Amino acid sequence: MNISIIGGGSFGTALAQILSDNGHNVLIRDINKEFVEKININHLHPFFDISIPEGIRATLSLDDVLNFSDIILLCVPTKVMRSVIQEIGCHIKTPKIFVNVSKGIEPETSYLVSQIIEEVLPIEYIKGFVCLSGPSFAEEIMHRKVTLLVSASKDSSDASYIQQLFNNPNYVRVYTSSDMIGVEVCGAVKNAIALISGVCQGLDLGMNARAALLTRSNREIIEIVKAMGGEESTCYGLTGIGDLMLTASSTLSRNFQAGMRIGNGETLESVIENSKNVVEGVRAVKACEEIRIKYNLELQILSMAYKVLYDHLDVKVAVKILLSRELKSE
Missing domain, CATH: 1.10.1040.10 (N-(1-d-carboxylethyl)-l-norvaline Dehydrogenase; domain 2)
Structure with a gap:
């Protein structure tokens, strides 16, 4: 399966490794050209210089990552989340399942990421929304150390779907929750x-x-x-x-x-x-x-x-x- 990630920083690339280990094709979009080249040419994590599977690719193009998959992981800091979602709104053509892994609340509005998406994107482009969270340092994931996560959504089928994508019997166990x-x-x-x-x-x-x-x-x-x-x-x-x-x-x-x-x-x-x-x-x-x-x-x-x-x-x-x-x- 093809899965898209927006944000190729420490955690975004670590999650890409889990997905690749599970047999999925991953395309990461990042605005940092150095990060993109490090992933594509050197096959290294941008921060930790740890080898990543060659099946993980990166791009500077938002259009490329949106066209690559109907599952979009949001791995950018919350301070730029609204602007990123607004940019997505200008390019999106088909409904997507959005999976947020950023942990933050927007100052001034006190909005959660799910609320920002609901406010910014037309409802017809939101196929589903899931929050993937839990005690997880990116560096430990890169070393494939045991990690437990939670896939939370108001829609139990969406939560279960993302649970299945990320669960790995060797080092990642994922639970579901309805309390997004x-x-x-x-x-x-x-x-x-x-x-x-x-x-x-x-x-x-x-x-x-x-x-x-x-x-x-x-x-x-x-x-x-x-x-x-x-x-x-x-x-x-x-x-x-x-x-x-x-x-x-x-x-x-x-x-x-x-x-x-x-x-x-x-x-x-x-x-x-x-x-x-x-x-x-x-x-x-x-x-x-x-x-x-x-x-x-x-x-x-x-x-x-x-x-x-x-x-x-x-x-x-x-x-x-x-x-x-x-x-x-x-």
Whole structure:
């Protein structure tokens, strides 16, 4: 089967490997000519310099990738997602199943990727929408280490279809979920928490503090998920606490790395400017603050993170404020 991927970065190319291992033909579209040549000529992952199957091809052409398959994986950062979907809208000719793997919420609108697609694309071109998520570092996938994912969709047949495409008995197991909203929200908000966890690491607050942070932060994720129409149970699964534990505890996480640098005293502007990859957690913190205001939620940790990143509150002062709040029951 032919499958198209838009976005040939670290995760997009890793997913291409799974699909190729499963016997599918994959065409990746990326705007970076160097990435495209590295895939086509050197048969290497653009970031990790790990060999990829020769059946994976890349192109600069959006028309080529849209004509190649009726299944389109969206693997671009959420900050450019709307513009990419608008570009797709100018070229698309037949209905497609869209599979989003980007984890983010659009600031200003508080839209999930599924909502952006529904707003931008004519309904006749949306054959289906699936969110593929879970605790998964791209580099580990490239080394074919065991990874568990969740295929979530409002349409159970679409979720099962994508489950079958990606499931690989050697290293990838895929579950299905009907709670697409919950899966999308968990994936986005955990990036913000991972950033905060990295700050704690940079401040050398210790493992006790990290355990407390992840536990209390998960309660805030639950509040956001419920407010946006998702199910609380999703927060306790692979795309919830599973993804949170992975991303907020490892230096393989770009958000955790960025947080560490902030905790060490580097400015947010410097962190963003000197990061090779997009730090989704920064935008996620802003989106969470807008959601907090919109739904009148109590999100003490995420709100304090917003004050640190956007109001320039000193990190150590923020920690002291959180610890000095009125005592209460858990």
